[in-house]
Amino acid sequence: MAIKPPRDPQDVGYTWPTVLAVAVHLLVVLFSLVSLPSSTAEPDSSSIVQATFVSTETFTDQAQQTTDQQAALNSSTDPDEAEPAPEPDASEQEALQQQADEAAAREEAQARAEEQARELQEAQAQAEAEAQRREEEAQRLAEQQEVAAQAREEAQQEAEAEAQRQREAEAQRQREAEAEAQRQREAEAEAQRQREAEAEAQRQREAEAEAQRQREAEAEAQRQREAEAQRQREAEAQRQREAEAEAQRQREAEAAMQRQLEGEAQAAANAQQAQQAANGFINIVRRAVEQAWLIPAGASDAMSATIQVRLGPSGEVLLTTIATSSGDSAFDRSAMQAVEHAAPFSELRDLPAEQQRNLRQFNLRFTPGDVR
Secondary structure (H helix, E strand, O other), X not given: OOOOOOOOOOOOOOHHXXXXXXXXXXXXXXXXHOOXXXXXXXXXXXXXXXXXXXXXXXXHHHHHHHHHHHXXXXXXXXOOOOOOOOOOOHHHHHHHHHHHHHHHHHHHHHHHHHHHHHHHHHHHHHHHHHHHHHHHHHHHHHHHHHHHHHHHHHHHHHHHHHHHHHHHHHHHHHHHHHHHHHHHHHHHHHHHHHHHHHHHHHHHHHHHHHHHHHHHHHHHHHHHHHHHHHHHHHHHHHHHHHOHHHHHHHHHHHHHHHHHHHHHHHHHHHHHHHHHHHHHHHHHHHHHHHHHOOOOOOOOOOOXXXXXXXXOOOOOEEEEEEEEOOOOHHHHHHHHHHHHXXXXXXXXXXXXXXXXXXXXXXXXXXXXXXXX
């Protein structure tokens, strides 16, 4: 968009010089038409009218004419009979004087008018020249401002175009970054789903194995109880056959023994079940840690590190410390990171409260061969 150049304060145009020129011409015409009024009244009206229209005769010329006429009159008479020249009439002298004054006044007025006309013409010429100069200067400034405005507009358009290109490039980069982030999130979510599915399958397999072991243990305990009961019945029958009195005592002793055996059997079963559950949980932890452990390159089979692990109520890792260092900081750090990456061990919540308290803290021994 073109920018309108600012108006030069000195640019007056042609209006005022034109008005000034017209005023000068009017003053010249007025001064040329002005005639000074007579100072005294003249009796001879024809002489006054004649003097009014004389414009080139001066007082000196009129005096010279009067002298010439007087000389002619004197030469026409005889020298012997010469008489003194008659005195000019007072009215004629006044008329001549008035004519001379009027002529001088007109000449002076005309000279002043001509001088003022010349000055006004010069002023008009200067004003026209100054107006022309200002117009040319204004035109030049307008052209310069138009060129500068065009350059600014082009620069602004180029800057806006560059900014638009940068915005489009940034938007493209942002879209690509968002797409890449979306792909990474989806890949991570898919990997997480696979890990969870594998962990769930592993837990199910372990649960099924544990259930099978428990069923077998219960069946074995039932067989043992049945065999023991059979032996007890046979012993009771034998004791009954030996003595009725002894039988009563034996029955009481047998009952006590039965209760003791049942308690011991229950305690043994509970202890075995607790040990099995603890071993199952430790095996789960060991396998998870083995899967998460990235053994450092250059680790020798002779290296061994024991890591003490402390868990929270939900199986999350609260603290890992080095109980026994391998002597290699990278090896020790990788063992601790394996425990942290394998956590949480949510299977801890499936155990009885007593076993949970016992398994909240344990040690894991790391060797390049396995984890114990």
